[in-house]
Amino acid sequence: MTRSRLTPEREAQLYEAVLDLLREVGYDGLTMDAVAARTRSSKATLYRQWKSKPELVATALKHSKPVHVGDIDTGTLRGDFHAMIGRTDDCQMEKDSALMRGLAQAIHAHPDLHEALRELLVEPEITGLDALLRRAVDRGEVSADNPALGYVPHMLVGAFVVRHLIEDRTPDQAFLTDYLDAVVLPALGV
Template sequence: MSEQPTAARRSRFTPLRAAQLHGAVLGLLREVGYDALSMDAVAARARFSKATLYRQWGGKPQLVVAALQFHRPMRIDTIDTGSLRGDLDALAALTGHRAVAGDVALQLGVGRAIYDHPELRRTLREVMLHPALDDLHAILQRGVDRGEVAPDCPALDMVPQLLCSLVIARPLLSDEAMTETEFRRNLEALVFPALHI
């Protein structure tokens, strides 16, 4: 079983060294994809020892997900405008500034591997997808608490998955990332009517 990293261990890396390592991982993902990415190549490019990489991250899936998470500038958990429409509007504004969503080569480099590598898929879900879904559910729950959405609205459980799917699937369907304008069109056409707001 792979060794799980701890925050105490990672704290000895400076922000610069962490950025260099994650940048090396993401660069290799863009160039060769997940399958051809090796811990040896990451170690050589980032000037880390391979033993350090395994000791700190446990393996390739954990290191790749850590790099993707490090590279992700969007923080859904910081959104709270006081209204559900305002929160979803703020979410749309953030999509236009997302480096990961805007990096088509990076998403395509990981896309197929998600289906072929269960450990990568599981790690991505635990570290990135589930927290994002939890944050979206929290935004919707605030809307329910304020009386903006009926608590028995059937779309409440579906909207978080729909929003994540829109952003994740877009580069796979068209080789282009989801734009802010397109995200807003989906909100107006699908999400707002489903929530009755």
């Protein structure tokens, strides 16, 4: 018996349905039954392809994320950072911010989701960011022993996550660009 592979279009539909359900009912409310019903697919197909709910959710999030930091290489650190922010428009950023707040509790309550997110989403982006920073060090833009180098993910993700709490506004490109120029680049000595 041959196993039918999902087409990329079909996969994209499934991921979109998962993210819609996440926004509507949250991680705890999201069931494989609901995903199957929403996408008119069988639970067997879902489990064959993704093994578990945490893996499906992490893969859907990874798929929705249009920033692959590792691909960016403009020739300057400032240019790379700006390109990174420019890849996500404000509307998408607002949706990402809402998803992230919705997942914060679930990440805490479900170590398997936390693990899947770290493995599929967080670590590849941190690896990409490290490559981008290493190039800046090689070009002589940042000193190799600058202690802020290890905190770039904290600075960027942190500002993204907490703006809503601190300013009652979701993050957007203008905010992140200004934060980059005011905080991240000066901390790196650029």
